[in-house]
Amino acid sequence: MDELEQTILDYVIDEYIEDGEEIGVESPLISAGIVDSFSMVSLKTFLERRYKISIPDDKASPEAFDNVKSIAQVVRDILG
Amino acid sequence: MAFNKNARDHYNGVLQDIKDNGLFKEERFICSAQDADIFVEYPSGAPQKKVINMCANNYLGLSSHPEVVKAAHEGLDYRGYGMSSVRFICGTQDIHRELEANISKFLETEDTILFSSCMDANAGVFESVFNDQDVLIADRLVHASIIDGMRLCSALNESFKHSDMEHLEKKLQTYQDKRFRCIVTDGVFSMDGDIAKLDEICRLAEQYDAMVFVDDSHASGFLGKHGKGTHELKGVLGKIDIITTTLGKALGGASGGCVSGRKEIVEMCRQKARPYLFSNALPPVIVTAANKVIELVMSTTERRDKLEENTKFWRKGLQTAGFDLVEGETPIVPIMLYNAKLSQDISRDLYQRGIYAIGFFFPVVPQGKARIRTQISAAHERHHLEKALAAFTEVGKKYDILGKGKKEITEMYGL
Numbered sequence: 001m002d003e004l005e006q007t008i009l010d011y012v013i014d015e016y017i018e019d020g021e022e023i024g025v026e027s028p029l030i031s032a033g034i035v036d037s038f039s040m041v042s043l044k045t046f047l048e049r050r051y052k053i054s055i056p057d058d059k060a061s062p063e064a065f066d067n068v069k070s071i072a073q074v075v076r077d078i079l080g
Numbered sequence: 081m082a083f084n085k086n087a088r089d090h091y092n093g094v095l096q097d098i099k100d101n102g103l104f105k106e107e108r109f110i111c112s113a114q115d116a117d118i119f120v121e122y123p124s125g126a127p128q129k130k131v132i133n134m135c136a137n138n139y140l141g142l143s144s145h146p147e148v149v150k151a152a153h154e155g156l157d158y159r160g161y162g163m164s165s166v167r168f169i170c171g172t173q174d175i176h177r178e179l180e181a182n183i184s185k186f187l188e189t190e191d192t193i194l195f196s197s198c199m200d201a202n203a204g205v206f207e208s209v210f211n212d213q214d215v216l217i218a219d220r221l222v223h224a225s226i227i228d229g230m231r232l233c234s235a236l237n238e239s240f241k242h243s244d245m246e247h248l249e250k251k252l253q254t255y256q257d258k259r260f261r262c263i264v265t266d267g268v269f270s271m272d273g274d275i276a277k278l279d280e281i282c283r284l285a286e287q288y289d290a291m292v293f294v295d296d297s298h299a300s301g302f303l304g305k306h307g308k309g310t311h312e313l314k315g316v317l318g319k320i321d322i323i324t325t326t327l328g329k330a331l332g333g334a335s336g337g338c339v340s341g342r343k344e345i346v347e348m349c350r351q352k353a354r355p356y357l358f359s360n361a362l363p364p365v366i367v368t369a370a371n372k373v374i375e376l377v378m379s380t381t382e383r384r385d386k387l388e389e390n391t392k393f394w395r396k397g398l399q400t401a402g403f404d405l406v407e408g409e410t411p412i413v414p415i416m417l418y419n420a421k422l423s424q425d426i427s428r429d430l431y432q433r434g435i436y437a438i439g440f441f442f443p444v445v446p447q448g449k450a451r452i453r454t455q456i457s458a459a460h461e462r463h464h465l466e467k468a469l470a471a472f473t474e475v476g477k478k479y480d481i482l483g484k485g486k487k488e489i490t491e492m493y494g495l
Contacts, residue, residue, distance in 0.1 A: 018241070033447045038227050039220055041237045049254075 141459030143333035155368030171361030198326035198337030204353030206233035218264035252288035267296035267310030273412025301330030402482035
């Protein structure tokens with residue numbers, strides 16, 4: 001797990017996880033009901049503010065945001 | 081006509097998937113007025129059966145109250161059936177403004193604007209008042225209509241963990257750079273029946289310069305000493321900037337909703353809210369009946385007091401029987417079953433015993449949190465509740481869930 005994935009994982013745990021549930025970088029988030037399309041905005045906004053990027057809607061699809069690993073890839077692709 | 085075979089096959093496939101997933105919703109036909117006792121035809125074509133209604137939003141029992149029905153007749157007789165117009169063309173009668181003034185007086189707000197429903201009020205208010213310079217920070221369990229309304233608005237849609245004030249504070253700190261911040265919450269959350277911490281929310285709103293929006297649909301008419309709602313119960317009358325609520329639950333149960341609050345916000349809705357501008361005025365029959373409802377709730381607290389007593393009796397009875405309840409004090413009393421099929425089976429067994437209570441499961445509630453949501457009414461007499469308790473206990477014994485919590489129930493029935 002690199003620093004980017006760690007940052008995203010920490011945010012996801014802090015922002016969405018209740019009852020001490022354990023998750024990793026490949027745990028499903030949206031398909032498992034941990035994050036929904038409404039609360040996902042928090043994550044997108046966090047990434048945009050933290051990395052000073054703009055994530056287009058088509059890149060922030062439920063599939064792309066379904067686990068920490070693929071979210072990190074979206075950020076990497078935009079950062080270039 | 082282009083509804084070709086492909087289209088028909090496609091939609092039939094989608095509907096079949098819904099059925100296969102056990103998520104298909106069926107209507108049950110009620111062949112009587114809404115009340116504690118109702119006559120139901122279920123399944124379709126079956127003989128009518130008299131059952132006790134334990135799942136209506138008829139909190140004050142006013143849906144079929146004789147004085148309300150009489151006032152509705154008067155509306156029909158003296159102001160006609162329909163308005164055939166939106167409000168700002170030729171759809172505003174004296175009674176519409178009277179109702180708006182009465183609601184403002186009851187809720188202790190500056191002004192009120194009527195909508196066809198609270199869903200419409202929620203759909204219209206955000207985009208009328210906020211734009212992309214602003215942020216809306218909503219509790220994650222707010223009603224679906226609020227989420228839809230927020231999505232129609234260009235303001236940033238943010239959220240905080242359910243009733244988590246620390247998390248909300250963090251979000252308010254994050255967005256101090258925005259022009260306006262607005263905290264968005266339900267007063268009473270419809271699925272769990274828990275109450276928003278409006279006192280703490282108002283304190284944070286003051287500290288971080290934010291407005292407060294409350295949808296009080298499951299509280300208006302009975303929560304608080306005079307039934308004004310969550311803002312009365314939590315001691316923040318006059319501090320809520322935007323209240324949306326419905327006439328479709330405790331306040332008569334027909335339809336209609338409103339935005340009530342700061343007069344500038346109400347006026348912005350009157351100028352810009354699309355559901356207000358592009359849909360018909362509320363029909364006179366609803367308006368005169370609602371005026372009577374407001375008069376009744378302002379003249380006596382008898383019905384909300386009875387509702388409170390009924391709720392205590394019901395909650396205590398279920399607890400004593402050993403059901404796993406969501407803690408709370410509102411007339412929404414959810415009995416946790418966790419498993420969707422179990423909630424359906426228990427609902428069916430209750431119906432056989434003369435009790436009408438519906439199972440709720442995903443997507444209405446989160447996965448693994450299926451339940452029977454009971455709702456208490458001032459129309460319930462003690463004998464209704466006693467009979468319902470006996471039926472619930474019998475069914476609870478049949479499924480061996482009494483005295484058991486989540487762990488044991490899910491071990492027996494799965495999630």
